[in-house]
Amino acid sequence: MNDLSELWDDPVIAVVRAPRIPDAAALCSALAEGGIRFTEFTYTTPDVTGHLTRASASGWRVGVGTVLTAEQAERGIDVGASFLVTPGCRPEVAQAAQAARARGVPVVLGALTPTEVARAVDLGAAAVKIFPARSFGPGYFKDLRGPYPDVPLVASGGVNAGNAAEFLAQGALAVCAGTDVVPPAAVEAGDWAEIARRAREFTRACAARA
Secondary structure, three states, X not given: OOOOHHHHOOOEEEXXXXXXXXOHHHHHHXXXXXXXXXXXXXXXXXXXXXXXXXXXXXXXXXXXEOOOOHHHHHHHHHOOOOOEEXXXXXXXXXXXXXXXXXXXXXXXXXXXXXXXXXXXXXXXXXXXXXXXXXXXXXXXXXXXXXXOXXXXXXXXXXXXOOOHHHHHHOOOOXXXXXXXXXXXXXXXXXXXXXXXXXXXXXXXXXXXXX
């Protein structure tokens, strides 16, 4: 995957943050059963590289998030990450983006303000993650579409089954599903049936976008 164009058809990224993930491949399988085919593990999760290795070896489309340095970017790609996500546009993150692009891996750079969106685009972002999305609301995405009609935007932070469709309707390319779909307790318990149910509910809600 050298870009993120497939998000047009599957506009949800499950963001997993949990103290323990008993089986990363089984987790990805449960999410896919519910219609979510992009999964992001983060560097705030213990043994994230192990989870990426196991999930990618099983053929799942996985990325790594909370990338803060070029070294983290390289390490994530080495173990199978097919996309990277950063929380912002610091100089260190710019290096991470450059390292990933050099290896053909798309990067979603974090931003909030119009100036930060422009910087992310200048750094070669495949898409720009707007965080915290809930604090500014779906209308903010419509506003950003004015100066940036062609920039793929991803809504992250506080997105749930009740508001996801509106973010998509107002101009987000995709949304990030966090604890609404992958609550840490369910992940730790390996309750894949519950996670598949939550994923299905979330994707059905997204399908209601105008």
